[in-house]
């Protein structure tokens with residue numbers, strides 16, 4: 001017969017089990033790359049449930065056992081994206097950007113203007129409104145099927161719950177955790193003996209995909225919205241106009257974006273933000289260069305996987321502070 005644990009021993013084991021389960025759940029949800037079998041996860045989860053039932057005074061609201069559902073398999077209902085949430089082609093040099101511009105000019109038969117935007121280090125988010133009310137929020141998932149995170153999105157301060165007009169639209173952007181919120185969260189987690197998040201992107205993903213939206217609310221998430229998906233609005237001819245319309249409707253847009261009629265302007269933007277990156281209050285991992293004309297975006301279309309009208313210029317990974 002195993003010796004009965006003291007309360008201190010039980011507390012230690014409970015914290016360790018929670019930390020491990022949180023890491024596994026985050027891997028399963030944030031990167032769709034589980035490192036353990038469902039069986040190993042479930043056995044460990046059951047160990048925690050047994051310990052907490054033996055020592056109920058040690059149960060805390062943030063324990064993974066306190067989530068509705070609880071196990072990783074059935075946390076979010078699925079959402080089908082009628083218009084797939086595509087990723088983007090990546091480039092890593094100005095020579096490749098010149099090649100991208102040449103491909104675009106060749107395809108449309110003339111030089112084009114671009115809209116240049118920071119690539120935010122967060123996770124993609126789709127927001128659907130019905131008659132001006134937030135109807136549904138979903139993650140990218142695999143591009144066609146994402147998770148319904150509506151309850152969580154309602155806790156994010158800069159997401160409008162109601163639009164100034166009774167519009168039925170879908171918009172998309174990035175959900176992020178600002179660097180200051182990330183530092184504060186990790187400090188709290190370290191003090192509680194919990195696994196810290198590796199970076200703001202994982203912290204945003206882990207926070208948006210919380211089953212308990214009260215936890216999401218505490219995480220100080222924010223958004224930058226950059227795509228007006230549907231319905232097409234005849235008066236909106238360019239990405240720049242689309243972003244201005246998003247701002248008019250109350251969405252948070254990233255004010256650094258510019259229109260560029262030359263590659264030199266784009267190079268200048270890239271150089272500036274590659275240098276300024278550390279001083280920004282949010283994480284970025286590059287620059288997105290989009291053909292500004294929506295008609296030309298339509299004409300260029302997409303390859304099987306990525307649009308032909310936009311490209312992500314990626315910065316070198318940041319050197320982690322030791």
Ligand SMILES: NC(=O)c1cnc(N)c2cc(Br)sc12
Pocket residue numbers: 086087088117118119120121122174226288
């Ligand atoms: N400005 C943008 O379009 C933008 C910013 N940040 C991102 N992580 C992404 C991802 C896609 Br796909 S587009 C985009």
